[in-house]
Amino acid sequence: MPDRIEQAKRALRADLRERRQNRSESARADAALGVQAQLDALIERLGATSLSCFLSTTTEPGTHEFVEAAVARGLRVLLPISRDDGLLDWVVATPGGAIAEGLFGLPEPVGEVLGPIAVNDVDLLVIPAAAVDHGGMRLGWGRGYFDKTIGSMERCPPVYAVVFDSEYVDDVPRDVHDQPVSGIVTPTQTITFASANR
Template identity: 60%
Template sequence: MTSDPSHEKRAIRAELRERRRTRPAHVVDTANLGFTENLIALAKETGARTISAYLSTSFEPDTRPFLNWALADGRRVLLPIARQDGLLDWAEGDGETETEGLYGLPEPVGGILGPIAINDADLIIIPASAVDARGTRMGWGRGYFDRTLGSMEKCPPVFAVVFDDEILDEVPREVHDAPVDGAVTPTKIIRFSR
């Protein structure tokens, strides 16, 4: 009998969500400085002029300092807006204005560009609950980013943002799971060979 990857994922996500919830504030603050530094280094290294990223929730690594840097540096920032049909629309972020969207997720306020706007990105930064050494990413269970990445004809580098202890030996993989090219942690930028 083989185990069901979706059940395994739910159990791992619950553990990781609890770990994030109970991580001490001073540890998170220090980690967020590292995340920002490494995201900036990655953007500079790739030369990305249009960056697709996301507005982090309260339990995710804080992406806002990086987004503010990108905007101040003259880079275009595309941020997702979740739709009921499981697709993502995109809007250009201004670093200041946001609202609560579907599922209580923070979203940018601005003109909606539609799902194909992601094709303009030179670098895609996405949330994750964990990533393994093969580049298998486990999200939070709604599949928005897997669908988006799976629909792209030509995908730029994709990096997941996770804490160091969320780089696991292996995460359960399902057919629809889109792999990532790398991960950004508070201490390093990891690249996976695919």
């Protein structure tokens, strides 16, 4: 049974990855602006003063501009660093902060490293996803970092996954360790799920 689920996840991820790689530069730039506007509105609505956010790769909905603007406005933004043991360390984002290639070739911040529990103090988690279904189940990229983080938090704040509009789908394959999200942010909309209990 788990093999069937894993095969379905792999196939869906491959399809989504290919679609992302086929987006034009202008479509990606427009998406980044849309994501920034949606995240700014979400922060305002939630009254968040501290949050975690990921640094997007070139094919993901862009978050770099959002992070820069949030830091400039005085918000405390924690950026993740992948560890070999499957946990995430955190760095506080700074204006014009340096970025290096981290584990798995992902963009990660350079700075003073805080341990995994640093994220327990944030008001909002903004995380990556390959897709999210209408019930709020998130399909990640298969390494489990964010599922582990969400699942281990004593008091988990709202968790919003950033995806392209076409990645909000009817259903995603799920396993027992997969964690749902409170909502999604796309370049054109923010959706909070009725079932969100975070």
